[in-house]
Amino acid sequence: MVKVSVIVPCYNHAQFLDEALQSVLEQNYTHWECIIVNDGSLDHTEQVANVWLEKDTRFKYVHQDNKGLANARNVGISRAQGEFILPLDADDKISKDYVALALEAFRKNDSLKVVYCKAEKFGAETGLWELKPFTLFNLSQENIIFCTALYRKKDWEAIGGYDENMRYGCEDWEFWIALLKQGGNVKQLEHVGFYYRTQQNSMLNNMSNAHYKYSLDYLSIKHADFFVEQQGSFFELRAKIEQVKKKELNKLKSEKYIIDVFCKRFLGFTLFGLYKVND
Structure with missing residues (x-):
């Protein structure tokens, strides 16, 4: 029975953390661990996490000074014991059968590198999250896979993890490009398994034009081969x-x-x- 490591970075989202961790606890697939990474939060994240550590030994906790989302994910994954990784932001949720359905897809097709699902928004905005179907060309246009998708830890290791230079955002987009540009199949489940909380003051909404330009410039240079191959x-x-x-x-x-x-x-x-x- 393969083990899945759910990685939950948390920075000042203590008020949402219970909902995220409850959705992990309710998984039909039970062979998992959940690593909460407190990325220097100034709120009561540690107190919330401690309750979950006492509730179930599959929950683990790491505290560090604030180093950004990419670093927090890498720290959690470096300590993970699972063959598969599932990142989950502290303000989002997953359905109870998401992990089981994703692992079933991997068992049926060993050429898969990434499995994700349909998604639904909640919070400030509601409804299905419409994303373009996966193709490498579409991926070269914009990020079309949210962070909460399953992949193997060995593939994370092979590309050096999340690029911590992407400190202003778009780290997911860079990660999927690095992971998939040399090949590997992707599957989207016909199942709503991810719930994305929309907020007025999200990290993406707060990204300045200068930071967004920095991220795009960095992407363009690092993955120039990919963009030229897909777009000319x-x-x-x-x-x-x-x-x-x-x-x-x-x-x-x-x-x-x-x-x-x-x-x-x-x-x-x-x-x-x-x-x-x-x-």
Whole structure:
């Protein structure tokens, strides 16, 4: 029976931590451990975690100075004993059968590197979280896999874990690119197994333009090979942009011609009619 390590970094989310850990406790698949990483929280995260340590010995706890999400995940995974890893942010939740269904998918197809599921939003925004289907091209456009997906610890080790240079966000996107750009299949379960809490003051919403630019620039340099393979070189991109601009310009010219004809024939006729009536 394979072991799954659920990694829960927590930074000032003590008020949500109980819900996240309760969703882990309720898993149908029971051979798991859950490592809570307190990333220098200033709230009562430690007190909440201690309650869970007493409740079930499968819960474990690590405290460190604040070093960011990528580092907190890496610290938790480095201590994990499971063959499979499932990151779970402290303000999110998983369904009781998510782990079991994901492991079943891995058992049926050993070429899989990542298994994730359908997702639903709750909190400030509700409803299904619509994401593009997985292809490497779609992944080169934007992040299309949320962090709470199962993968093997050995694959995390092979790419050096989460890149801690991604300190302002987008660390999940970088991780999936690093993990998948050299191959490996991905499966999305036809099951809502992940619940994503939406907040007005989320890390992503608070990312400044400068930090977002830094993250994208870093991604572009580190994984230039991936982006060129999926989207073409900057020469090809420039040519595509010029083609689009030319097409749009021709379209505008064509639309202007139609409008001119319309104005001359229809409006001219109408005005002529008005003059006749007035006469």
